[in-house]
Amino acid sequence: MERELALEVIRVTEMAALSAAQWMGRGKKNEADAAATTAMRMMFDTVSIKGTVVIGEGEMDEAPMLYIGEQVGSLQGPEVDVAVDPLEGTNIVARGLDNAISVLAIANKGHLLHAPDMYMEKLAVGPQLVGKVDINAPLEETVQAVASTLRKNLSELTVMMLDRDRHEQIVRTLRKVGVRIKFITDGDVAGAIAPAMPESGIDLFVGSGGAPEGVLAAAALKCLGGELQGRLMPGNAVEYQRCIEMGLQDPYKVLSMEDMIGRDDVIFAATGVTSGSFLQGVRYLPGDRAETHSLVMRAKTRTIRHIRTLHYLPSKPIVKVAAEGK
DSSP states (O other): OOTHHHHHHHHHHHHHHHHHHTTTTSSOHHHHHHHHHHHHHHHHTTSOOEEEEEESSSOTTTOSSSOTTOEESOSOSOEEEEEEEEEEOHHHHHHTOSOOEEEEEEEETTOSOOOOSSEEEEEEEOGGGTTTOOTTSOHHHHHHHHHHHHTOOGGGOEEEEEOOGGGHHHHHHHHHHTOEEEEESSOHHHHHHGGGOGGGOOOEEEEEEEHHHHHHHHHHHHHHTOEEEEEEOOOSHHHHHHHHHTTOSSTTSEEOHHHHHOSSOEEEEEEESSOOSSOOOOEEETTTEEEEEEEEEETTTTEEEEEEEEEEGGGOHHHHHHTTTO
C-alpha cells in the first residue's frame, strides 16, 4: 500500500468522530452511530482505493451502509480489505463517558479475517510480552508469566477487561492472585490496544468481546509491535455454521495475528470521539471550530503519528448532513 494512504484515511475517521460527537451525552446511541456511519461512508468516496468492507455494520440486508461486501473508495487505486467501526462505543457516547473512538483498518486485498459478528475470547499484550503468553494456558500461569517478564510483583500488574457478568470467573481468579483490575464499560478495541501503549498503565487485556473488534485491535497491535490471540465463541449451531460459511473450517481454532490480519502491511487509524486513555475527544472551540485528536499507524514502517486537527465546521458539509435530525 502507498504510504500516502495513511494520511488519506485519517480524514475518514475525523469526519465520523466529528459527526458522532454532536450526540455526546444525549442518550441516543443509534443516532450517534448513524451519524458516524453516514459521515464515514461519504468521506470514503474521496479516498483513492478500491476497497471492500470485510468488517462493517452488518450484512447488506441488516445495515443501510458500510455493510460487509460493500465497495468503498473512489474505486481508483489499490485493491484493499477494509475493516470499520464508525463509532466504537455507542453507549459511551450516549452516556457521555470516556473512550469512544471512530476506527478503521486497511490491508491489501485478501488479508483481513472476515470475522463473524459473535464473541471472541481475547488475550492482548504489548511488545515485551509477545511470544511469552498463551491463551490456552490457565490464567494464573499467564499473569505469573507477565509479572516475571515485566519484572513486577503480581500486586503491581493491572489487567483490563470489559465489565460483564460473563467475566465473573476471570475476576475471581485475578482477585485471588492479587492483581489490579481496570474495568471498561464498552470499547474493547481501545481496551485491547492499551497494553501496547506505555502511558495507559495496562499490562494485559483479557476476556471476551466482539470478534470484529478483535481484528481491528490486532491491526493496531501489529503496528505497535504487540500481540492479540483470539478464539471465536459461537454460541449455537447457527453461529457455528456461520463461521464455516465464512471460511473458518475450525471455528474454535486459536487465531494468531497472522490469521486475523495476514503477514503484509496494514494501516490503522482512529480518532477520539470522547476522551480516553490514548486519544482526546472532540473539543468544541469558539468561532465554529472543533479540534480532533487522531492516531494513524502503519505496520510496515512502525510509524505512529498523533494528529491534532482544527476544523472550521461551516466548511464541513459532511458533518452537517450526517447530523441531520439532531
